[in-house]
Amino acid sequence: MFKFLKKNFKKVVTNFSKKTEEELEKEPIVEEKIVQPEKKESSFESAVEEIKKDLKEKSEEIDEKEKRDEEEKKKSVFKKLTDVVKATKISEEKFDNLFEELEISLLENNVALDVIEKIKKDLKRSLVDKPLQRGKVQDMVTESLKESIESLFETEKIELIKKVKEKKPYIIMFAGINGSGKTTTIAKVAKMFKNNKLKCVIAASDTFRAAAIQQLQEHTDKLKLKLIKHDYGSDPAAVAFDAIKYAEAKKMDVVLIDTAGRQHSNSNLIEEMKKIVRVAKPDLKIFVGESITGNDCIEQAKKFNEAIGIDGIILSKADVDEKGGAAISVSYVTKKPIIYLGTGQEYEDLTPFKSELVVESLGLAS
Ligand SMILES: Nc1nc2c(ncn2[C@@H]2O[C@H](COP(=O)(O)OP(=O)(O)OP(=O)(O)O)[C@@H](O)[C@H]2O)c(=O)[nH]1
Ligand SMILES: [Mg+2]
Structure with a gap:
């Protein structure tokens, strides 16, 4: 990374x-400036020094040579203890x-x-x-x-596992452009919730792309999770609505809404996404962006934020991102926290984001 x-x-x-x-x-x-370090003598040592000095002064037997030697010694010590800034x-x-x-x-x-x-x-x-x-x-x-x-x-941090316990069911919607990693990320997040004994249901609200429902079905079969789906071409907001009703009836903890990938320039699809938001009223809207696309990813996050007001970001494919500019920049530009980094194609490849990781990567950690 x-x-x-x-x-x-x-x-x-x-x-x-x-x-x-x-x-x-x-x-x-x-x-x-000549900087002289503070004397760090103990009071006992300074008292001894005082007595020595007294005795020395009183003694009339010290010859001149000895005196000169002493002065020289003092001078060299003084030199060592000072620093010219x-x-x-x-x-x-x-x-x-x-x-x-x-x-x-x-x-x-x-x-x-x-x-x-x-x-x-x-x-x-x-x-x-x-x-x-x-x-x-x-x-x-x-x-x-x-x-x-x-x-x-310096944005508000989101601890997802803690956060979802605030409300039941807690509704999370995932959005982003085509192929950014939404569906894979949902499967990873669902697995993480399952590991934490949180029951979740997934809404197949990508009714647009051929095979999108099938892709989710494969994940939910593997993870033994409930999937709510309608036919291709049906209203994605209705799928989300059904999933929420199901979760309420079964007292489930979390609803995860998968959505179709869309470009912010496609106004029809942006309107459709806004409708899902109006109907499902998600508690959290997560933007999933590809770390590797750098500035494009940052621009997309900005546009999705303008369209639906995102709450947090997951940066996928950080494992193949050689650069890291999106991870450094996206929070500052959107004022939203990065919650996780996607770090591979396996369910476990989801790493909580920490700013220390970036500081370390840049070789700035002390
Ligand atoms: N290396 C790597 N690959 C990933 C990561 N996340 C997703 N992918 C891969 O990226 C590809 C697209 O992932 P999807 O989850 O289908 O993306 P999507 O956003 O749902 O795509 P659409 O539904 O078509 O918009 C797949 O081949 C995933 O395996 C990741 O963190 N690291
Ligand atoms: Mg998908």
Whole structure:
């Protein structure tokens, strides 16, 4: 997962830091301080020192040479214990030039423009026109990037298993473009609920694509779950409605609604999806997007959010995503949390999303 970022981002950050250091070397020193570490003597030790000093002062037998030696010794110790801190500044113009390589790397990894702008602004705030200590740039850059990336995920978190216990039946609808992984994700989520002793029923509300109902049937047969289905071409909202009635009658915990894949540009299908929402009144609307499609996935999430107001995101196919830009960007752009990553084609391949995972992948974890 995110192999490209893992390999390259750290290299680019190190390069950025190195070049910034080189630029700082050329700049005039704006601050020079001699820093003396605090004395860490215990009161007992200082008392002994005092007595020694007293005795020394009183003694008239100390010859001049000894005195000089003592002074020299003191001086060298003092030198060792002090540090000269030299600070220089970097201008906004130079920063912009230096940031270019980092910017290109982020773009190549499918990071959204809004996110790149935010990271640039945050980094600029920590570096530009501030006295910077030479030799400390890499630490500052890493810390600033880490904070910036972490803040991309400051949305409400969703713990699905906890959440579905809030209401019975809890209704979850899955939406996304064609082939994004909705049906497979529903099967994974259903298996997870089953493992947690939550009873769920699935609504085959994709009545559009040939074989969609059959595909779900195969999953529900394997998982021994109830599937509510109508004929192909029938009203998807009616299927969802029936599944909810079934769950209410059988006191089931969760209803999972599968929907047909659709492009946000297809207004008829978007209207149909809005109708499912009006009829089923889902407690949670999850957008399923393919991690590998990067910026397209982010744009789709935005459009689906505008159409039906999504609550959370599942990014499928993260196992084959070499880049990771969608995972970095989609929450910031939509202000919705990523709940899970799909990490393969097996039922177990569903990983709870954690921002730490991204920070680690970028080599920014401390
Ligand atoms: N590697 C990998 N493949 C996945 C993942 N999730 C789904 N797939 C595969 O992606 C393909 C499409 O998955 P579906 O679940 O049918 O997608 P869908 O969104 O329901 O598709 P439509 O109903 O046609 O819109 C299938 O071959 C899945 O096995 C994943 O996390 N990793
Ligand atoms: Mg499907």
